[in-house]
Every structure is written in C-alpha cells, then in structure tokens.
Amino acid sequence: MSEVVISRFSEGDVQGVVDVILPIQREEFGIPITAADQPDLRDIPGFYQVGSGDFWVAKVAGTVVGTIGLKDIGEGQAALRKMFVAEAWRGREFGVAAALLKGLLAEATARGIREVYLGTTAKFLAAHRFYEKNGFVEVGADTLPDRFPRMAVDTKFYRITLT
Structure with missing residues (x-):
C-alpha cells in the first residue's frame, strides 16, 4: 500500500480537490451543490492561504484522497472547512482524516x-x-x-480551544 502524504495545497491540486469533495457532498449526502456554488474552491489560495490560514491535501501515489482548510477569521480564531476524505480512504487503518x-x-x-x-x-x-x-x-450557533x-x-457547530 502506498503512503499517505499530507502537503500544502498547490494550484495543480485543484481538480483533485473538486474530485474528492463534490461526490461526497452530492452523491453520498444528497446535498444539491456544485463547484460553482463554492467560490472558495475556485480560489483556494485567495480564500484559505491568507493570514494564518491554509489548505492541505492528503495524497496517495500522487492522487488527492483528502482535503482540509483553515480559514483565518481574525482575533486568534479560525474556521475548519472542507474536511473530506474519499470513501475508499476512510477509517483508522488508513489514518487520513486523523493525519489531516x-x-x-x-x-x-x-x-x-x-x-x-x-x-x-x-x-x-x-x-x-x-x-x-x-x-x-x-456549541450553539x-x-x-x-x-x-x-x-x-x-x-x-463545534469548537476546540488550542494551547
């Protein structure tokens, strides 16, 4: 089995990110959403990779199998967004979600x-x-x-306090 590699998002990862996220949203969970409905996916560097934020991908043999974003919202706070793992790579045995x-x-x-x-x-x-x-x-909305x-x-909604 190939190793899971976590790396910072780069422009070459765009299609892989969309290919992981959209099927989970649309087919697995029946959410009627498109890539066009998610402007953050069209400009990951401009939306996530600013301030203290960033975006990472998990890859196996060069293919994106997981995503996670950190959106800096100011004042030492951030939002975790776009955490998705392709169905075939879920579970403790692969550790993709935990690593992300x-x-x-x-x-x-x-x-x-x-x-x-x-x-x-x-x-x-x-x-x-x-x-x-x-x-x-x-936490409550x-x-x-x-x-x-x-x-x-x-x-x-959820919150974690970091030390």
Missing part, C-alpha cells in the same frame, strides 16, 4: 490560533463522532464569532 486534522491543529497552534470552529450538517454523523473524539465540543463563515447547510 492533526496537521491542521499543529499548524494552527504554531500560527497563534487559539480557537478553531467548524460547521457541519446533521447528516455527517461519522464526522460528529470524529470531531468529538478529537477534542471538539459542540448563537456562540459563533460574528466573522465565522457559516454555510447555509450547516446545522451543527
């Missing part, structure tokens, strides 16, 4: 981020368990920072 999240949290801490928030849909039950196992605590980039489909 561990890398993001380490980078966020090193960059001075104190709190990371995320929004997800009620449908992503496995994601809820994953975030909770990794130290995220569910009314406690989100005003600058948090809330998506219309998000109904559950």
Whole structure:
C-alpha cells in the first residue's frame, strides 16, 4: 500500500480537490451543490492561504484522497472547512482524516490560533463522532464569532480551544 502524504495545497491540486469533495457532498449526502456554488474552491489560495490560514491535501501515489482548510477569521480564531476524505480512504487503518486534522491543529497552534470552529450538517454523523473524539465540543450557533463563515447547510457547530 502506498503512503499517505499530507502537503500544502498547490494550484495543480485543484481538480483533485473538486474530485474528492463534490461526490461526497452530492452523491453520498444528497446535498444539491456544485463547484460553482463554492467560490472558495475556485480560489483556494485567495480564500484559505491568507493570514494564518491554509489548505492541505492528503495524497496517495500522487492522487488527492483528502482535503482540509483553515480559514483565518481574525482575533486568534479560525474556521475548519472542507474536511473530506474519499470513501475508499476512510477509517483508522488508513489514518487520513486523523493525519489531516492533526496537521491542521499543529499548524494552527504554531500560527497563534487559539480557537478553531467548524460547521457541519446533521447528516455527517461519522464526522460528529470524529470531531468529538478529537477534542471538539459542540456549541450553539448563537456562540459563533460574528466573522465565522457559516454555510447555509450547516446545522451543527463545534469548537476546540488550542494551547
């Protein structure tokens, strides 16, 4: 089996990112969304790779199998966005999701981020368990920072405080 390699997003990764994210959103979870509906996917460097934010991909043999973004929202806070792992690469045996999240949290801490928030849909039950196992605590929508980039489909929200 090939090794999973986590790297910072580069322009050559655009199609791989879309190829991982869209099928999960549309086919797995029935969310009627397109790449055009997600302007952040059209300009990952301009949306994520500014301030203390960034975007990473997990690759196996050069193919993108996972994504994760950190959106700097100011005042030592950030939003975790676009965490997706292709179905064939999910699970503890591959460790793709854990590696992506561990890398993001380490980078966020090193960059001075104190709190990371995320929004997800009620449908992503496995994601809820994953975030909770990794130290995220569910919070009410009314406690989100005003600058948090809330998506219309998000109904559950989480926060982790970094040290």
